[in-house]
Amino acid sequence: MNKFGIVFAHTYLSKIKSKSFIITTAIILAMLVVFANIQTIINMFDDEDALDKVVVVTEQEDIYHQLQSTMEEEAELVSSSGTLEDAQEVVRDGDAIAALEITEADGLPAATYYSNDYSNQFIQNMLENELQQIKVAIAASQSGIEQETIASIYEPVSFENELIPAVDGETSNVKSEEELSGARGLVYIILFLLYIGVITYGNMIASDIANEKTSRVMEILISSSSPVSQMFAKILGIGLAGLTQMVLFLGVGFILIKQKQDELVGGFFDVFGLSDVSALTFVYAVIFFLLGYFLYATLSAMLGSLVSRTEDVQQLMTPVIFLVVAAFIISMMGISMPDTPLVVISSFIPFFAPMTMFLRVGLLDIPFWEVGLSIAILITTIAILAIIGAKIYRGGVLMYGSSTSFKDIKRALQLSKKE
Amino acid sequence: MALKIENVTKKFGDFTAVNNLSIEIPEKNIFGFLGANGAGKTTTFRMILNLIDQTSGSITWNGEKIDYSKSDQIGYLPEERGLYPKLKVRDQLIYLGKLRGMQKKEVLVELEKWLEYLKVPQYLDKKVEELSKGNQQKIQFISAVIHKPKLLILDEPFSGLDPVNVELLKQAVVELKEAGTSIVFSSHRMEHVEELCQYLCMMQHGQPILHGDLREIKRSFGKKNLTVQADFDLSFLETIPGVVKVKYFNDTALCQIENEEISQNVLQELLGKGFIRKFELDEPSLNDIFIEKAGESYE
Numbered sequence: 001m002n003k004f005g006i007v008f009a010h011t012y013l014s015k016i017k018s019k020s021f022i023i024t025t026a027i028i029l030a031m032l033v034v035f036a037n038i039q040t041i042i043n044m045f046d047d048e049d050a051l052d053k054v055v056v057v058t059e060q061e062d063i064y065h066q067l068q069s070t071m072e073e074e075a076e077l078v079s080s081s082g083t084l085e086d087a088q089e090v091v092r093d094g095d096a097i098a099a100l101e102i103t104e105a106d107g108l109p110a111a112t113y114y115s116n117d118y119s120n121q122f123i124q125n126m127l128e129n130e131l132q133q134i135k136v137a138i139a140a141s142q143s144g145i146e147q148e149t150i151a152s153i154y155e156p157v158s159f160e161n162e163l164i165p166a167v168d169g170e171t172s173n174v175k176s177e178e179e180l181s182g183a184r185g186l187v188y189i190i191l192f193l194l195y196i197g198v199i200t201y202g203n204m205i206a207s208d209i210a211n212e213k214t215s216r217v218m219e220i221l222i223s224s225s226s227p228v229s230q231m232f233a234k235i236l237g238i239g240l241a242g243l244t245q246m247v248l249f250l251g252v253g254f255i256l257i258k259q260k261q262d263e264l265v266g267g268f269f270d271v272f273g274l275s276d277v278s279a280l281t282f283v284y285a286v287i288f289f290l291l292g293y294f295l296y297a298t299l300s301a302m303l304g305s306l307v308s309r310t311e312d313v314q315q316l317m318t319p320v321i322f323l324v325v326a327a328f329i330i331s332m333m334g335i336s337m338p339d340t341p342l343v344v345i346s347s348f349i350p351f352f353a354p355m356t357m358f359l360r361v362g363l364l365d366i367p368f369w370e371v372g373l374s375i376a377i378l379i380t381t382i383a384i385l386a387i388i389g390a391k392i393y394r395g396g397v398l399m400y401g402s403s404t405s406f407k408d409i410k411r412a413l414q415l416s417k418k419e
Numbered sequence: 420m421a422l423k424i425e426n427v428t429k430k431f432g433d434f435t436a437v438n439n440l441s442i443e444i445p446e447k448n449i450f451g452f453l454g455a456n457g458a459g460k461t462t463t464f465r466m467i468l469n470l471i472d473q474t475s476g477s478i479t480w481n482g483e484k485i486d487y488s489k490s491d492q493i494g495y496l497p498e499e500r501g502l503y504p505k506l507k508v509r510d511q512l513i514y515l516g517k518l519r520g521m522q523k524k525e526v527l528v529e530l531e532k533w534l535e536y537l538k539v540p541q542y543l544d545k546k547v548e549e550l551s552k553g554n555q556q557k558i559q560f561i562s563a564v565i566h567k568p569k570l571l572i573l574d575e576p577f578s579g580l581d582p583v584n585v586e587l588l589k590q591a592v593v594e595l596k597e598a599g600t601s602i603v604f605s606s607h608r609m610e611h612v613e614e615l616c617q618y619l620c621m622m623q624h625g626q627p628i629l630h631g632d633l634r635e636i637k638r639s640f641g642k643k644n645l646t647v648q649a650d651f652d653l654s655f656l657e658t659i660p661g662v663v664k665v666k667y668f669n670d671t672a673l674c675q676i677e678n679e680e681i682s683q684n685v686l687q688e689l690l691g692k693g694f695i696r697k698f699e700l701d702e703p704s705l706n707d708i709f710i711e712k713a714g715e716s717y718e
Contacts, residue, residue, distance in 0.1 A: 006517045014506075216501035220562065223468045223495045224518040226487050395471075 003225035004233045011208070011237025016244060025245055029252055036256035053095070054123065055080045055087040058102035063109050063134055067102075070130050075123050088114055100127060107142060109135055183281055183362040187335060190285050191355055193246065195328045197289075198296040199321060201242040205234060205297055206304030207313045209393075214309055228390040231305075235297045242293075284361050284371070291378045292354025296320065298382055302389035323351045331355040338363040347374055350381035421445050422467065422570065422601065427476030429462055429625075436462040438625045440476070444603055444618065449596050451616035452605035453709065459625040460605040461498055464572050467603070468495055480570060491520035494568030494600075498575045500555050504548035508534075508558055511547060512565060519566035526565060533561040537587060552579045560588060564595060571595060573604035577611055589615060609705040621709055628712045633705075640708050645674040645682050648697035649689065659685055671697070675707065 015021055034041065052075045058064050068077040078096070080087045087099035091114060098115040111131055113124055140150050212218045221230060303316040330352060334343035338360050347357035347370075357374040360366055422444040429437040437459040444450045452460045465471045467478055469485050478485065485493070503511055509530065516526035534540045537557045547555055556579050564571060576592070577585045592615060596602055606612055612619055613633065620630035629636060642663065647653060653672040657665045661681035666673045676682060682700050689695055 003518055006514070010514050212503075215504055216497065216499040217503055218501065219470070219497040219499070220495060220501045220515060221518065222470060223493070224490045224515070 004229045007221075007225065007230050007233035008237045008240075011234050012240050015204070015208075015238060015241040021241070021245075025248060028249060032249065032253055032256060036253075036259075052076050052123070053078060053097060054127070055090050055096045055099045056102065057082075057084050057087045057099060060102050060104055060109060063102055063131075066134055067127070067130055070133075071126060074126050084114075091116060097123065102131075108138060180363060184335060186281060186285055187331075187359050187362045190289055190358055191328060191331050194289055194292045194355060195324060197242055197246070197293060198324050201238050201293070202296045202300035202320060202324075203313070203317055204242075205238050206300040206307075206317055207310055208234065208238065209301060209304035210307050210310045210313045213305070213307070222394075227394045231301050231390060231393045232386075235294070235301055239293060239297060281362050284358055287375065288354045288358035288361075291375065291382065294382050295350065295354065295378060295385070296324065298385040298389050302385065302392050305389075305393040327352040327355045331359045334359050335363070348377060350377055353378055421481070422603070423477075423479045424463070424467070425477050425479075427463075427466060427473045427478060429459075429466060429471070430474045436625050437466070437473075437622075440620075440622075440625075440627050442620050442627065442630055444601065446601045447596065447599050448618060449592065449602045449604065449616045451612035451619035452603065452622065453607070453609065453612055453619060453705070454605070454622035455607060457624075458622040460622060461574055462625075463622075464495075464574055464603070464605070467572060468493065491566060492569045494519075494563040494566065494571040496559055496563040496571075496573045496576055498578075498605075500552070500559050502547045502555060502559060502562070505546060507544055507546055508542050508550075509544060511558070512562060515562045516565050519568075521566050529565045529567075530561065533565065536591065537561070537584075553581060553584055556580055557584070557588075560591070564591075564600075567598075567600075569600060571600050571602045571604075573602065575606060576604055577606065577608065585611075609709065613705045619705075621712065623713050629708070636708065637702055640703055640711075641678055642703055642707075642711070643676050643679050643682065644701040644703055644707065645676050645685060646697060646699040646701065647672045647674065647685070647689065647695070649693060649695045651693035655688070656685065659688055675703070 054075050054077050056064055056067070056077050057080045064077070064079060071077055075097075077100075080090070080099075084099065084101055087096075087101075090096050091099050097120055098113055101112045101114070103110050103112075109131060111127070113127065115124070137147075137150065141147070209218075212221065299320055300317065303320065304313060307313055307316055327346070330342060330346050334340065334356060337343075343356050343360060346352035347360050353374050357371065361371050424440055424442050424444075427437060427440045428435065440459075440463065452463065454460050462471070466473050467485065469487075480489070483489075506514075509527075512530050513523055513526050516529075517523065521529075530543070531540070534543060537560070539554055539557055542550060542554060542558070547558060550558065556576075560573075560576060563573065573592070576588060580588065589611070592602060592604070604615075617633055618631065619633055619636070621628050647656065648671045650670065653665075653667065653670075656662055656672055656674055659681075661677040661684065663675040663677060665675075674685070676685070679700060686698065689698070
């Protein structure tokens with residue numbers, strides 16, 4: 001229908017042209033840029049000369065040189081020719097972060113770390129660890145233990161994780177380790193996107209509708225085109241605006257990560273291991289994200305049509321937000337144990353399913369009928385909500401009053417009752 | 420070829436908002452709905468617009484039910500101002516015009532014409548929230564008529580306007596009628612209805628208490644108004660048979676009389692009693708008729 005397009009275009013354009021939308025997007029983009037460049041920014045403020053410099057006072061030249069070479073990347077070790085007091089003076093003046101005195105007792109090294117405060121634990125711990133190793137090596141060679149023996153002592157135990165192959169020799173369907181960690185990354189991303197998306201855009205839909213009611217423009221709108229098509233045009237329009245925002249974020253994030261690939265260890269895709277995720281999981285991610293959005297968007301539109309003032313939106317949206325938060329918490333717990341009964345059961349409950357079923361399908365190997373059933377339940381719920389929502393919307397938009405109880409739903413339905 | 424409302428009743432739960440309303444609104448005419456707040460005018464309009472369904476009865480326009488396929492031919496000015504406060508007049512009207520099936524270009528041409536007509540061309544690029552209530556009402560009016568509707572429904576179009584602008588809008592309404600638009604409008608101001616409408620319907624508590632041709636209604640009402648101003652005591656007037664009631668203001672008495680013959684009896688009684696400054700026989704006003712029919716004071 002043509003008018004559907006007009007409402008859709010108007011909703012989308014006025015949303016992305018609105019000041020609040022532009023400002024929020026800009027702020028988040030700026031934060032992304034800052035976050036990606038955080039290392040550079042920190043380095044900019046770093047006083048290279050002073051911060052990482054440690055003055056070492058010792059007569060143990062061997063230990064000093066060993067320490068200096070192993071600590072090369074973390075700190076600059078400078079040997080002091082003067083006394084400990086001289087070295088402390090250097091630290092006090094801010095030209096080095098600490099002074100380290102290495103002494104010897106029974107042929108083994110001992111050290112004292114002098115600093116102005118206890119704030120830089122990192123360098124201190126590093127020094128302590130390195131010194132510990134040097135000490136072990138010296139102690140070992142003193143007692144006549146071979147270098148190889150020490151190496152084998154420190155070598156981690158061999159611990160392999162193997163799956164029992166299926167009896168009939170067929171290839172197992174169980175997800176591989178790499179695939180699983182990749183899926184876990186994707187599950188995290190989708191959960192967060194759904195959580196943020198539903199809360200932000202659900203609220204946007206509800207307050208947009210409440211706004212049109214407050215300004216009473218609604219009466220003109222519903223006299224020119226059907227409320228049902230308006231409701232869906234609105235849901236889609238704001239959905240697309242949200243998608244625009246997310247694509248912007250992900251796009252900018254992707255470019256930043258590409259540029260910074262060597263700085264950020266391994267890069268984004270490696271961190272989340274997304275390259276190992278199967279195409280099917282990506283498809284499920286899209287399906288469950290869309291279903292989740294529509295489910296909550298329809299619910300929000302319905303609730304938005306019930307209130308007559310924008311201030312009341314929050315009140316009615318609270319239960320919806322509780323639902324999202326509950327779903328989010330269940331899935332977060334479920335990430336490490338996706339086959340607990342709570343997760344299994346909730347993956348068939350409409351308001352939790354978009355998150356929990358995706359979690360299961362991403363992390364476990366579950367029969368297709370279960371996924372199908374969950375998708376069917378979601379689609380049915382969305383359809384039912386849409387039908388009820390459309391009816392409530394039709395009556396609700398004509399209803400003005402301060403009360404925001406759920407009794408209003410009944411009133412709204414009565415108002416829109418057909419013969 | 421008209422808007423036909425037949426035996427329409429609307430109930431909200433136990434409350435009957437409109438009870439058995441049957442009227443026919445002829446085409447290319449101005450039809451007035453009168454009644455106090457809560458009389459059922461807005462509910463009736465919403466039923467005509469198919470925003471809510473009647474509990475029983477039928478509403479047809481040119482023999483067909485009104486639905487969204489006809490919305491491009493219908494204009495509606497709701498009682499409460501309904502515009503996007505943050506949107507500029509231009510964008511607002513483009514959106515609302517498009518929703519009534521117009522093209523953007525047409526909207527801009529018509530909008531300029533109307534703004535000129537209503538003497539507010541400077542508001543084209545202003546946000547609605549920056550305008551005064553009266554000027555918002557003008558924009559609202561434009562949004563109702565910009566797509567040249569065949570049926571125009573105006574719910575309290577003159578509220579919140581100063582007398583100059585009321586005249587301006589009245590003139591616009593009359594011109595629209597002349598151009599062939601059927602107009603239904605409501606008001607609780609009798610004089611507006613008296614001035615503009617040929618046909619009217621008076622409603623009270625959801626009941627139509629009077630409807631038909633304005634002149635017909637006045638003629639069949641029978642009773643007349645008689646104004647007497649004199650230098651002597653007029654309190655004896657109410658004792659004359661045929662005088663229904665008398666209101667006194669200083670040296671003036673406003674009488675309602677059974678029929679115009681009574682006025683001659685009154686004149687006989689007055690003669691010789693002293694100096695008579697004014698003796699005037701009038702048609703009853705709609706207000707008088709309404710008060711009489713409703714059986715209670717109004718305003």
